[in-house]
Amino acid sequence: MKVFEGRCSETPPRPCSGGFMKVISTAEVPAVERFAFWREVTSQVWAPYDLRCEPHLESRFQARMDISEFGPVQASLMTSTPYSAERTPRLIRKADPGLFRLVCTVRGHGVMAQDGRQAEFGPGDLMLADTSRPYRAELSPDVPGGQVLVLCLPRSLLPFSHRDLRHLAGVRLRGDQGMGALSSQFLLQLAQHMHELGPSDTARLATLTLDVFTAALATALDAEDTVPPHARRRVLMAQIFGFIRRNLADPQLTPDAIAAAHHISLRYLHKLFHQEGHTVAGWVRERRLERCRRDLADPRLADRPINAIAARWGFGSAAHFSQVFRGTYGVSPGQFRRQCAQTTGECAHT
Incomplete structure (x- = not known):
């Protein structure tokens, strides 16, 4: 991106679990230049836009963009002072990606x-939104720092006709129902954890991200049957995995509760996990053990009783927790904690 050459606002690529993410920020740009700089940023990353900001907000404008690639899908997490962006016919003639x-x-x-x-x-x-036709988007100024995750994909890679795509522009998909909810939850989780992902993670997520993109468009077209079953299944599994991780501390996190939360039968839930080479209870137990192991290795939690850590992550019986921990890691929770203390926290990263 030649526009950023020599500009102090672009931070060096940021390590993220062994990979790199491009981070662009106005933090070190002089205040009077920030909004103009951001206009250049959006033009280079996405397409040329006519950006406008209320004068009292422009004078203290701040923005940041974290960019990762998921196969053909570019994901940009943008946090900014509210502004409006418009793709005009003139700008489309100037550049149409x-x-x-x-x-x-x-x-x-x-x-x-x-x-x-x-x-x-x-x-x-x-x-x-379709960048090849005029549109306008605006973040409301009543929230000082809005945040959006923007996925961009070449139209040529989408499995829909140009006629179908014209019906999608300017359409809102509710994030609280149906496939829109599945897509939304995956993307919100992606936004929250994007900075933690390394190259192997983004490679594994590339197909899923494309599936989510396609599923969201198919939902907007009222054509969910056009999404291949394997793609719908992957989106659903991503939603289920995210739900489990968010609710590990709940001792009532049972297969029945998981199935009910996703409006599927218990039998189908077990089938989905079997296809992934897991059992539902086994996958939940593994994630809980990982959290307990992390806490036991954390010197800041050295005074917390082992049974309290087990209970925090959904183990109702200290004896059962000790048994499954030893069976998984080969040592008791107490031995593991002592080993970590002796190696000054090295176990926390193994």
């Missing part, structure tokens, strides 16, 4: 308009 955008609102709300359709959006909602 032929991108389709799927925007997931992480924080804040606003409005988007394209092809005569206008929709308001809020946290968790998905918005669809």
